[in-house]
Amino acid sequence: MENCLLWCKRTRTIYCLVLGLTLVVNCVLMSLLNSHVMSFLPVEHVVTSIKSGITADIHQVETNHDLLLNSIPKTFTSGYMVYTCNNESSVQCGGWSDRLSGILSTFVIALLTKQRFLIHHNHSFLLEEFLAPNEYDWRYNASISQKGNKANYDLMNKDSKKAKKYLYGKKDLDKYFKSYVNLIHINWDFTEVFRARPHIGRDVPWITKWHYADIYKEVYNYLFKPSERLSRALNSQKRRRSKTACAHVRIGKSENLPDDPPRHRESLDTLWNVFDDLDEDVYDLFIATDDESLLKRASGRYPNQIIETDGQIGHIAKLKKGYNTEVSLKMFLDFYMLINCDILILTESGFGMAAAYIRNTDSDLYCWRGPELKPCSRYTVHHMYEGMMLAPPGLFPHITQISDKNKRKAL
Incomplete structure (x- = not known):
């Protein structure tokens, strides 16, 4: 030495x-x-x-973005893997977080099969009207169906068990998705299933290295940016102060959603106490909710601080076939408002969790459980509200067993 x-x-x-x-x-x-x-x-x-x-x-460290870009095939095999949520199908797509989970799962399947990933979404709204391609052009064109055969694959809810041997990696995915155009109907996050696949660290390395929050954030920002219409609507929102404190309060059954099951039923005094303590010269206030009466109460209590987004309160999963531009516009405006909040308070809902995942900061995030607000983060929120974004444990009972077996092989 x-x-x-x-x-x-x-x-x-x-x-x-x-x-x-x-x-x-x-x-x-x-x-x-x-x-x-x-x-x-x-x-x-x-x-x-x-x-x-x-x-x-000495050597440049590979960023999350680089890792994602390097997982995209340089050349694709012939064919397309298409996340599908359309008016032509009888399959229900769920809410916005369900659709994001389905988009993510289909994106990973496309990477595993080295097929081009596309999105065919015209149920409740035309996706391109509110989101535009960012770094990857995912827009579906019906003309591709004329180039080869197509087939629909229903992986919604319990029907996805039929594909489990292929998703786990026990069987070749290419032998399950055999068509030129594979139209996939899916509303689950299969991250844990993909992580159980042999060689997944080689095929899609970021899925084993990143937390759920970073997976959603990186993939979302890689695929999407606000469309021109949504950008104009966001820029027109009146903000008077330097910061914004926000809450997403999912009430469930209410006058405007009478068929929805009840959800959050805690006293609003918990929220009012937080808003009351904020400096009104510094903070605007915003509430995303499915309850019209709650918004009216907030506007009456904080008339000079409340930001109101355009559009109509509703739930895209409850809409009948066809377009409802007003409900869809408000949903996207609310979603981007939550993403950009300085303080964010969540109730039990995949919509708010998705916004927290994609949010640009991890500070000042609170989970409303019972009468209290508990500090949480992008990396712990799924523990606070289990089952809101991930496939329920009972859906794939062999995940843990297979995952442990693969880990032993790797040692």
């Missing part, structure tokens, strides 16, 4: 310093290992990790 350090002084190169430091680390590690202090760690794993840390400043 002494000779190596003398050589460093002569050459004075950064690579030599790295080599010398690596040798020092090796000596220290071997000493610790001989004393059984670190006998529980594989030497190669520790040395490799430390070397990676040493060279991090």
Whole structure:
């Protein structure tokens, strides 16, 4: 080691310093290992990790965005994998978070099969009217169906069990999705299923490295940006102050949604107490809700602070076939308002969770459970509201068993 350090002084190169430091680390590690202090760690794993840390400043670190871009095939096989939510089908798509989960799952299936990913969405609204392609053109054109055969695949709810052997990786996905145009109806997040696949770290590396929050944020921003129409509507929102405090309050059954099951029923005093304590010279206030009466109460209580978005309160999962532009516009305006809030309060709903995942900050996020607001984060919100964004555990009972088996193989 002494000779190596003398050589460093002569050459004075950064690579030599790295080599010398690596040798020092090796000596220290071997000493610790001989004393059984670190006998529980594989030497190669520790040395490799430390070397990676040493060279991090020399070589550019791969960002999340780079990792996502590198997972996109350079060349596609023939055919298309199409997330489908259309008026022609009798299959229900669910709410906005259900649709985002379906889009994500279809996107991953497209990566695994190396087919082009597209979105065919005209149920309740034409998706392109509110969201435009950002870095990837996902727009569906009916003319592609003329180039080859097409088939519908219903992976909604319990019907998705039929495909589990293929999704797990026990069978070849290409032998399940055999058509030129594969129209997939799906409303579950299958992240845990994909993570159980052999070699998933090679095929789609980011799905094993990222948390749910980062998966949704990176994929959403890769695929989408506000359309010109939505951008104009967002820019027209009147904001008088430098910051915005927001809440998403999913009430459920109400006068404007009489057929919806009851949801959040806690006293609104909890919310009013938070808003009352905020500096009214600093904070505008915003509430996204499915209850018209709640908005009226908030507007009456904070007439000079409340921001109101255009459109009509409703739920896209409850709309009949055809377009409802007013409900859809309000949904997207509310969604982007929540994404850009400085303070965000959530109730139990996938809509609010999705906004929290995509949000640009992790600070000042609170989960409303019972009479209290509990501090939470993009990385813990799914523990607070289990089942709102992910496939229910009972849907795929063998996930844990298969995942553990694959982990043992990897060791």
